[in-house]
Each structure stands twice: as structure tokens, then as C-alpha cells.
Amino acid sequence: MQRFRIAMLVLATVLAVGHTQADELLPLPPDRPAQPQSSEPKETSVHTGPPQCLRWSDNCVSCTRTDINDKPACSNIGPACQPGPLQCLQTAPAENGKTTP
Secondary structure: OHHHHHHHHHHHHHHHHHHHHHHHHOOOOOOOOOOOOOOOOOOOOOOOOOOOEEEEEOOOOEEEOOOOOOOOEEOOOOOOOOOOOOEEEEEOOOOOOOOOO
């Protein structure tokens, strides 16, 4: 029983010292610089849509929203679909209430 206690004490000491040495050998990575706020518009994707567009598609996914400030509802992509360029199918209503395609 005494040998077991000594072995456990030695093991605990080795592990504690080994952990301390590992911290000294592996420096922490440097902090990443803060990303400045860009005045450029965010990248347009099929799930965000072009600005001022109510319906759009890339020939694989179709999205629609009832108002410019709403989140879009999008269809699922087909298993073998190859997306094309993003196309606006319906723009936001104009001041007179008419929509333009």
C-alpha cells in the first residue's frame, strides 16, 4: 500500500511539472486585430438577396419576401443543381404602388 501511495505522489508531481513546462513551451497565439467597420455593402448571397428586391433566384434557389425589411423565405437547392448568377425577379414597390420586374 505504501508503494502505491508513493507511486501516485510521483505521478502527480510529474504531471503537474509537465503541465507547467508545456505552458512555457507553447506560447499563446497573438490576438487578431479588430476588423474595421466597412462602409461598403455586405456581399450579396442567394439567402440575403439584392437590395430593393422582393423575389430573386440563382436558377437553383428561389427566395421571396413581402417587404424589404423582412427576412426572405427560400426554397431548397436540388441535388445536382449548378447555381447561376443571382437575378432579381421583382423589385420593391415604387412610391405609386406599382412594382417593376
